[in-house]
Amino acid sequence: MWSGPEPGGTGPAPDAPSGQAPHDPAAADAVRAAPSAALEVLTRVWGYDAFRGQQAEIIETLVRGDDALVLMPTGGGKSLCYQIPALVREGTGVVVSPLIALMHDQVDALEQLGVRAAYLNSTQTVEERRAVEVRLLAGELDLLYLAPERLPVAADLLDRARIALFAVDEAHCVAQWGHDFRPDYLGLTLLHDRWPRVPRIALTATATAETREEIVRNLRLDGARVFVSSFDRPNIQYRVGPKKDARRQLLQLIRTEHSGEAGIVYCLSRASVERTAEWLAAQGVPALPYHAGLPAELRAQHQTRFLREDGIVMVATIAFGMGIDKPDVRFVAHLDLPKSVEGYYQETGRAGRDGLPSTAWLAYGLQDVVQQRRMIEDGEGDRQRKRAQTLHLDAMLALCETVQCRRQQLLRYFGEDSGPCGNCDTCLSPPEAFDGTVPAQKLLSTIVRLDRERGQQFGAGHLVDILLGRETERVVRMRHTELSTFGIGTELGEQEWRGVVRQLLAQGLLQVQGEYGVLAITPAAGDVLRGQREVRLRREPERGRTVRTPRTGAARPVLDEPQQELFQQLRAWRAGVAKEQGVPAYVVFNDATLAAIARARPSTLGELRGISGVGDAKLERYGQAVRQVVTGD
Known part of the structure; x- marks a missing residue:
């Protein structure tokens, strides 16, 4: 159970606006104490001793009751920006998330930390939904996850609850000219209209200036503070190669650099997805297909295996990936040209969320260009839409054909300046x-x-x-x-x-x-x-295998032989615990935390508590077992 601030009862005080915690001296004191309270929660619950980048300022803004728009790369810690304010403020934080299939794992991860979390979606029985509603109205939830299409149905329920904040995840889905538009997101103006005094935070991992303006307009976030973090992911090595035999090129990448590691392979068509997954499986790679044409039950099975088993390669259309919370995806490969730089950035950003070295690899050929141009010409939409699609494709082609640093050009697309990175193919093997x-x-x-x-x-x-x-x-x-x-x-x-x-x-x-x-x-x-x-x-230069040598500053677990042995023992223990509980392995502990334990070899619970990523709830739940693995007792 969450042991933070006491819940505020079954609903707002009679003189408080619907869904809004009342303004009183105690609440004002809590806001003034926000920085220290937030840091205390971060340390006690998540086991981290400092915020990263703009997290502290974003959290303080929300705790104060102001709105925020947050643009932060995947793996940058977006979720903490609303999870911590939901624990510091009175009431329940309501999170609008587009992917029902991932809510279960998100809630599992929070419960592992001792946070009281639940979701409401169409996969639940009437009895299950009713039980969640009772907990919400009783003030027994810190976070509640909802799909956007569920919000109108749940509005009356939320009117009767004490709401700490609203978080809109994957906010770029509201942009009709963006790469992942979801019509249901246009209905989220309800948040502003119905609960005007409840602070809102919209978050996305990618948005150009135009998309950003559309998010503000469509969500009515005119007064929101805008936080734009660096879009740089220094641990990802970007590589674009000429397409010859794409599947064999991919197999070479997997076998020489990512054997036994998790990855995502994107293909343009459903038929290509199925053929590629079948071919990789025949070569001994544990690959699974995922696209919208597969039965929903099979898609869910494949997604669950990808999230909960080590070393699975998911071959998919872009229908797969948004909101994926798996931190140890070591490579993202594209066998076909992405339609836009935004889509490419979003998809490659699913690699290396744990900060460890990862690869973004793209095989690109003439037929890709011809095919994409023809798809735009023959596709639906008026002249304005086709013009926008052409401009998106042109920017993607420019990124593929550049003789300059790819990361530099990628960041420039999002309005960010940088020098050459030293960790992309054009830096490591400059083309002539x-x-x-x-x-x-x-x-x-x-x-x-x-x-x-x-x-x-x-x-x-x-x-x-x-x-x-x-x-x-x-x-x-x-x-x-x-x-x-x-x-x-x-x-x-x-x-x-x-x-x-x-x-x-x-x-x-x-x-x-x-x-x-x-x-x-x-x-x-x-x-x-x-x-x-x-x-x-x-x-094109004659390239052999590009050595993965991330530039200085990229996190990587440097382990000697005894440490590596202990690391593998800890991973084996974690796999057993995760299987027993029916949760993804990273929900127990991520690889970075296990590597830190392997390096430090803590022999007491006090020493283990000092490891980054070990909070109070996980120390109590797993501390003795981890200590036994480390000491061999």
């Missing part, structure tokens, strides 16, 4: 930038001649055959050997020419047209053909 004007002119000229002289348009493969002087059946039949550009491109190989096509698409000098994805020049190409514009291209 060269004057590609002549190759660009050869390719563009071939397209122009085919169009103007013969009224023909083709895709990249046939154009490359012409430039390389290949007398294929199609080239000969169509008498393309007679073109003046036939065979003038032998200075580059096929893959290099496909790279030229890809980069000219990214630079807006080529465009994809029609059902078959043929290539045409854009108006901007005229300056290149006339020699009035230089074209800079990148040449």
Whole structure:
């Protein structure tokens, strides 16, 4: 049971506004004491001795009763920003979260800490929901999780409870031009309209300035303080490689760098998800598929296995991942080009939430660009929406084709300046930038001649055959050997020419047209053909395996051989406890805490209490068992 402030009874005082704790001298004193009270809760409940970044200021803002919009990277500690104020303030903190499937694990994790938490959603029986409602009205809950579609149904119930705050998690879902829009989130204006005096906090791990403005507008957070943390995740190594045989490239990554470790593999289509998962499983990788077309029960089973077992690789569409709280995902791989930088950042951010070295790997090829362009052209939506989608894709292409530090460009997209990181592929193995004007002119000229002289348009493969002087059946039949550009491109190989096509698409000098994805020049190409514009291209370096060497400051467990042995013993103990309780292993203790225990080898409960991540409830629940593993008693 939570042993913090006494609950304030079954509801607000008669003269208090609905859902709002009354303003009295004691409450004012509590607000003035917020910094020390919050730190005391952090230490006693979570076992940490200091806040990170802007956490303390955000928490103080909310405890004071003010609204906040928080942009903080995944793994940056967003949840503490509303969990701690919910414990410091009178009443129950209500958390709006979009993923019902994850509420159970979130509540389990809080209960392990001694926090009184529950959820209300459609998976519960009437009796289970009624029991939660009774606890809420009796003041016996510190945190209550709700799905956004549940809020209108629960409004009358919340009117009768004492509400400490409202937290809107994954707030970018309210942005209609964002990458993860959820219509139910538009109904969250109810929070402002119905409970105007209850402080609100909206949180997201990714948002451009435009998305941020939309969140403020749609949630009516005009007076909220905005906190923007650094979007940098220094422990993640960003890598983009040319796509050759993507599945085999992925297998190489897993076998050489992430064997036995958890990962997420994103594919564009459901069919690709299933084929990739089946193929990886046949190669001995414990891989599971996840997409919206699978039965709900099977999706839930796969998600549960991923969260609760070690070393599972989830192959998924972007339907999977939002709100995933698994801290030890060691790699996120994309086998297809993401549609936007925001989506890419959000998805890669699911790696390394524990701060330990992790990999974000993307295989990217010409067909990805053609396919994405065609999907925008053939998709639903008006001209404005398609324009927005094109701009998102252009930014993603620029990130893939950059010769500069990828992290630097990624952060710049979110309005943040930084120097080269030293922990991405372009820093570790810099690509060569060269004057590609002549190759660009050869390719563009071939397209122009085919169009103007013969009224023909083709895709990249046939154009490359012409430039390389290949007398294929199609080239000969169509008498393309007679073109003046036939065979003038032998200075580059096929893959290099496909790279030229890809980069000219990214630079807006080529465009994809029609059902078959043929290539045409854009108006901007005229300056290149006339020699009035230089074209800079990148040449991929010959890369072997990139060594994972995060830059200084990235957390990593440095363990000697005896410590590593103890660490594995602690992990084995944790796995047994987690299985017995039916919770994910990281809910018991995360890897960083186990590594700290292995290094310190605490022989008493007092020494164990000094380890970061060991709070009072976990010390009481697991202290003796951990001490026995460490001492061998």
